[in-house]
Amino acid sequence: MEVIKEALDKIAFVNIPYLDIKDVLDILAVAYLMYIVLVWIKDTRTWTLFKGVVIVLVIAILSYVLQLHTLWWVISNTITVGTIAILVVFQPELRRALEQIGRGRVFDSLLVTSDNMIEGMTDETIDAIAKSCVHMSKYKTGALIVIEQDAKLGDVERTGISIDAIITSQLLINIFEKNTPLHDGAIIIKNNRIAAATCFLPLTDSMEISKDLGTRHRAAIGISEVTDAIVLVVSEETGVISYVKNGKIRRGLDMEIIKKILMSTRRKKRSDKKKGIWKGKQKNE
Structure with a gap:
């Protein structure tokens, strides 16, 4: 000093x-x-x-x-x-x-090219994620999907296997299929692509979490506490679909709710871009 x-x-x-x-x-x-x-x-x-x-x-x-x-x-x-x-x-x-x-x-x-060139998620990406979650819920296939927002997840990506593939419901279902090489861990989605799979996430230390929630849900809450990522979880035991954001979990989602959540995030990103330099000021107001 x-x-x-x-x-x-x-x-x-x-x-x-x-x-x-x-x-x-x-x-x-x-x-x-x-x-x-x-x-x-x-x-x-x-x-x-x-x-x-x-x-x-x-x-x-x-x-x-x-x-x-x-x-x-x-x-x-x-x-x-x-x-x-x-x-x-x-x-x-x-x-x-x-x-x-x-x-x-x-x-x-x-x-490395800029990650900010693609704006939000496309309708195809939203449909693919929603359909895959509902399908995996029906057959009780455990899944952990992390969707990158403003905070970059490059350090989390490096813990897994790089994929860089176009998002389809069939690919998402296949990744999390039991006994397949990539089913364990989380996948990272950014720029309308699956960036990596089998990624390790930090577990939450919160004591307020229900004892009914396992490691997959604790990992989802953990990554949402340290980043602004959106996380979707499909329970392997019950098939219940959960949404995690900012350390808070919402359970019992269906296809329409998943689409609304992802679309509302996309609209937020577009409105933020229109605000430009006034973005920070309007948030404070």
């Missing part, structure tokens, strides 16, 4: 020095490294944490500039202790980054 404070004290007295070619190369190298780091974490849940860290730093700077002494004291002491916490939180991404450097895969991340 002393470094930030000293830098802010000297802002008014900074004289821009003459830049030669070495300085330009130095700046470009640092900017490139920062870009690489951002690309590495953008498809993981850490991206949301990273944005939170940036917001805290911005608040810290504003509190110092505006002489908000109490707020500055609280944030400065929190950041001092939080530096170690940040290293712990980002440890998986830092380790993966070093592994990629060691394998010579520094440039692989630059070839």
Whole structure:
């Protein structure tokens, strides 16, 4: 924090020095490294944490500039202790980054296309998911379907087997068919495609969950507590279809309710896009 404070004290007295070619190369190298780091974490849940860290730093700077002494004291002491916490939180991404450097895969991340090009789920995707859930419910085939929203699930995908297939009801049913290689674990759906199967999800620690719910439901609640993902669960014991969002579970779904849930999410995404830069402001209002 002393470094930030000293830098802010000297802002008014900074004289821009003459830049030669070495300085330009130095700046470009640092900017490139920062870009690489951002690309590495953008498809993981850490991206949301990273944005939170940036917001805290911005608040810290504003509190110092505006002489908000109490707020500055609280944030400065929190950041001092939080530096170690940040290293712990980002440890998986830092380790993966070093592994990629060691394998010579520094440039692989630059070839990844944006996941935001596809808007919401299509009618075909919604129909396929709803039909497969009802079919698996009828025959009591256990299923765990995680639908990615704003929070990226790249770190969860890496725990499973990459598929990248078009969503059809037949494929979903076949994946979760008993005694097949891919039936155990969850599937991740994003951009109207099945991204991965047999993925491991974090289990919830909540003590309020009914004892009737097994590991599949606890995993669904767990991933919904740490991300904004939508999760559909088909119970292998009862065939009941459940919907999980933000740690809350709703049971006893039928085809029409599943379609309404998925379509309401699609409408929300479209309206958010229309709001543009006013999205955050309207949410606060």
